Amino acid sequence: MSKANYKSLPDLISQEVIDRVKKLSPAQLCDGMEALGIERNGCMDASLLPLDSDKVLIGTACTVDTEDGDNFPIHVAIYQGKPGYVLVVAGKGYTERCYMGDLMGSAAEAVGLSGIIIDGYVRDKVGLSQLSIPIYAKGLMQRSPAKRGPGEINTVVTCAGVKVTPGDLIVGDYDGVTVVPRDRIEEVLAAAEKKDAYEAKRRETIAEYVKCKNEQKPLPELAPAWVTEMITNK
Numbered sequence: 001m002s003k004a005n006y007k008s009l010p011d012l013i014s015q016e017v018i019d020r021v022k023k024l025s026p027a028q029l030c031d032g033m034e035a036l037g038i039e040r041n042g043c044m045d046a047s048l049l050p051l052d053s054d055k056v057l058i059g060t061a062c063t064v065d066t067e068d069g070d071n072f073p074i075h076v077a078i079y080q081g082k083p084g085y086v087l088v089v090a091g092k093g094y095t096e097r098c099y100m101g102d103l104m105g106s107a108a109e110a111v112g113l114s115g116i117i118i119d120g121y122v123r124d125k126v127g128l129s130q131l132s133i134p135i136y137a138k139g140l141m142q143r144s145p146a147k148r149g150p151g152e153i154n155t156v157v158t159c160a161g162v163k164v165t166p167g168d169l170i171v172g173d174y175d176g177v178t179v180v181p182r183d184r185i186e187e188v189l190a191a192a193e194k195k196d197a198y199e200a201k202r203r204e205t206i207a208e209y210v211k212c213k214n215e216q217k218p219l220p221e222l223a224p225a226w227v228t229e230m231i232t233n234k
């Protein structure tokens with residue numbers, strides 16, 4: 001079996017960046033990428049769902065390229081993995097077998113991986129959702145994975161509709177999974193933080209409106225300035 005396409009792990013994203021990302025959501029990061037014109041705003045397919053929607057996933061992409069339910073390269077990537085990495089498994093949305101279950105999920109958790117994304121199906125739903133590691137998949141299927149190999153590790157892949165380069169920032173929550181290209185992280189974070197500040201202001205305006213309404217005082221303008229401008233110019 002040729003392991004020529006098993007590449008080493010990319011550098012981890014710095015803790016300083018991760019700490020900034022923790023204050024933002026995948027939606028705000030998408031908004032940041034929209035403002036910068038980045039393709040699909042880094043948004044993975046909506047059919048990719050968290051096994052447990054309370055868990056937040058943040059980490060550095062370690063990619064796995066595989067197909068037809070073959071979980072051999074996923075096994076290898078787990079055992080060669082390190083804390084802080086998110087396995088991004090480009091499984092081509094295969095629907096005839098699952099790619100992994102709770103044993104592999106527990107091994108990934110034992111290694112300290114920050115999350116797993118499977119463009120395909122998993123099994124052992126209850127066991128997987130009881131783990132602390134966040135896991136995303138396109139559905140459930142009890143039929144066992146194939147074991148063939150080699151597949152690829154840490155090459156550029158397309159996973160759930162988005163191009164992922166090893167080392168990219170991966171952020172997921174109940175809304176979905178966002179991929180931020182490594183070389184655009186700084187500008188995307190700056191744009192997302194700007195959106196976060198805008199949202200805080202909007203919440204204040206809405207709260208002020210509710211307060212005035214309850215106190216039967218004159219109501220402040222509720223519509224955001226851009227809506228007012230667009231109405232005026234139409």
Ligand SMILES: O=C([O-])CC(=O)C(=O)O
Binds near residue numbers: 104144
């Ligand atoms: O047995 C397998 O290959 C997949 C599985 O169910 C597990 O990881 O628990």
Ligand SMILES: [Mg+2]
Binds near residue numbers: 101102103123124
């Ligand atoms: Mg199992």
